[in-house]
Amino acid sequence: MANSTIIAIAGASASGKSLFASTVYQELVAEVGGDCIAVLAEDAYYRKQDHLTFEQRCLTNYDHPAAFEHGLLAEHIKQLKAGQTVQMPQYCYKTHTRIDDTITINPAKVVLVEGILLLTDAHLREQFDISVFMDTPLDVCLLRRIRRDMEERGRSLDSITEQYKNYVRPAFFDFIAPSKQYADLVVTRGGKNEIAIDIIKTKIRQLLAQ
Template sequence: MAELGTDGIAILAEDAYYRDQSHMTMEQRVLTNYDQPAAFEHDLLMQHLRQLKAGEAVDMPQYSHTTHTRLEKSIRVAPAKVVMVEGILLLTDEKLREQFDISVFMDTPLDICLLRRIKRDIEERGRTLQSVTEQYEQYVRPAFFDFIFPSKQFADLVVTRGGQNEIAIDIIKTKIRQLLAE
């Protein structure tokens, strides 16, 4: 985005569409498995994609990884020539896949994913190393093999080397520039 700019590009984050958990106690929220497709409100995401394609703005929900529920505020997303949707479980949903013109799977080795998760969860979410590793062993790693890795087959483009594949990234940027120019 720093290179391409934001004019003509809208971004939806799958994490914003985690289901609202405000009806649950914090203890229940902490015990919830968020690393499965059922944790997301993909129907709302699909509705928002359709609205953006129809030229309508949407209010993307916001989610707190600290309180494990949606926030009251949302972010207004205006329609754009290019709508990018990012998330690790997007390709698990057939109806959602049908909404995408192009799908990309960022193939990142699990050890790199774990290191990134540890850094992010400790620095940004105030979690302990123990809680991060327990969650990884109990939910994250199994979800990778149950949902994420199998969804790779549905991608139009697989970017290897954890996003460090400059040739693949250049191809994606070129396609985005082409769409913006149309």
């Protein structure tokens, strides 16, 4: 399947990107089936860090564009557009590096891509047909991040707050917030904004009907 439409969903960490993307995906899959829609996660493209000790990996700035292998992500998007299957990497948040397993992503009429720094990379922006920015207040994002990282990723409160202060918050103002200018649609109130979800779903239905 060639000429896929690529929809980027960007925004701050814990702004609701994954929830927004998964809600759109799940609701449309229930309507049209899973063969027409695929999802890529920017987090899967964090660089391999097997050459570093665990202590060194803990010091990596995971909110800086250099932490991602955006070139590989851009190449995978191109391959999906060309009708080719790709192997999306898998990243472990507890060991801070990729694992050997990959996930097979088949080409689809519509591909959703979600991640914090998608709109900061000019080469990636060239691949996107529609760009969405989740504009969620930082205090809300922080509370969500604390709950997520403690419950799902085994982090301590001290490590979460230190990482937020030293890396996450500065990166938001340096990279993520300025990238909002490239969005076609800015979504407030997080990943449960039903109006925004319906807008994207309606657009996707139109694309699938073509």
